[in-house]
Amino acid sequence: xxxxxxxxxxxxxxxxxxxxxxxxxxxxxxxxxxxxxxxxxxxxxxxxxxxxxxxxxxxxxxxxxxxxxxxxxxxxxxxxxxxxxxxxxxxxxxxxxxxxxxxxxxxxxxxxxxxxxxxxxxxxxxxxxxxxxxxxxxxxxxxxxxxxxxxxxxxxxxxxxxxxxxxxxxxxxxxxxxxxxxxxxxx
Numbered sequence: 001x002x003x004x005x006x007x008x009x010x011x012x013x014x015x016x017x018x019x020x021x022x023x024x025x026x027x028x029x030x031x032x033x034x035x036x037x038x039x040x041x042x043x044x045x046x047x048x049x050x051x052x053x054x055x056x057x058x059x060x061x062x063x064x065x066x067x068x069x070x071x072x073x074x075x076x077x078x079x080x081x082x083x084x085x086x087x088x089x090x091x092x093x094x095x096x097x098x099x100x101x102x103x104x105x106x107x108x109x110x111x112x113x114x115x116x117x118x119x120x121x122x123x124x125x126x127x128x129x130x131x132x133x134x135x136x137x138x139x140x141x142x143x144x145x146x147x148x149x150x151x152x153x154x155x156x157x158x159x160x161x162x163x164x165x166x167x168x169x170x171x172x173x174x175x176x177x178x179x180x181x182x183x184x185x186x187x
Contacts, residue, residue, distance in 0.1 A: 023185055030182040037175045044171060047097045047104075048164045050090045051157050054111070057087040058118065058153060062146075065122040069129050069137050077126065084119055091115070094160075104160060111156045114149055121146040 064080025067073075091112055098104035121140070129137035140146075 026185045027182055030178050030185065034175060034178045034182065037171050037178060041168065041171045041175070043097055044164050044168045047094055048161055048168075050094045050097070051160050051164070053090045054087055054094070054115075055154065055157050057083040057090060058115065058150065059083070061087070061119065061122055062150065065126055068126055069134065069141070072129060072134070080122065080126070084122075087115060087119075101163075104163060107156050107160050111153065111160070114153045114156065118146060118149045118153060121149065 060079040061083030062080075064077050064083065067076030068080065070076075091108065095105070095108055098108065125137040125140050125146075128140060
């Protein structure tokens with residue numbers, strides 16, 4: 001069968017349109033994937049920030065407790081009060097942001113338990129200082145129970161950050177691949 005010029009032009013145009021549509025579909029898919037990866041990166045960055053905030057707020061609580069134990073003045077308890085109030089908000093935020101990550105959820109349960117223990121120890125020493133004096137509070141501090149708990153808190157938050165940083169690296173690689181694929185398709 002011989003093709004006349006009109007059929008050749010229409011066929012060429014149809015082929016060009018099919019190629020154009022395929023390129024557009026693939027480009028759209030890759031750009032959508034790139035945007036989704038961007039959102040995952042933002043969420044991972046927020047998780048890392050909130051994990052840092054958990055550590056910071058626990059350190060604030062310790063600082064407030066320490067200041068009060070040394071001075072006996074209530075004004076030194078402000079960082080303690082703020083730290084305790086904020087740390088639970090941070091935990092809830094991390095819980096929501098990592099809802100799809102069972103390993104992080106397990107770590108978070110352990111972390112929350114340790115934080116409760118640490119806050120109970122801080123409160124105990126504050127109450128002892130207030131009611132029985134410096135020496136009674138010092139005796140509890142010298143058991144190193146609070147120090148060990150805080151070290152465990154740091155250990156879990158460091159594990160959580162490591163996992164999030166690993167996710168961040170994977171997401172960055174996925175983003176680079178998607179960008180390369182999009183460029184290749186367009187070219």
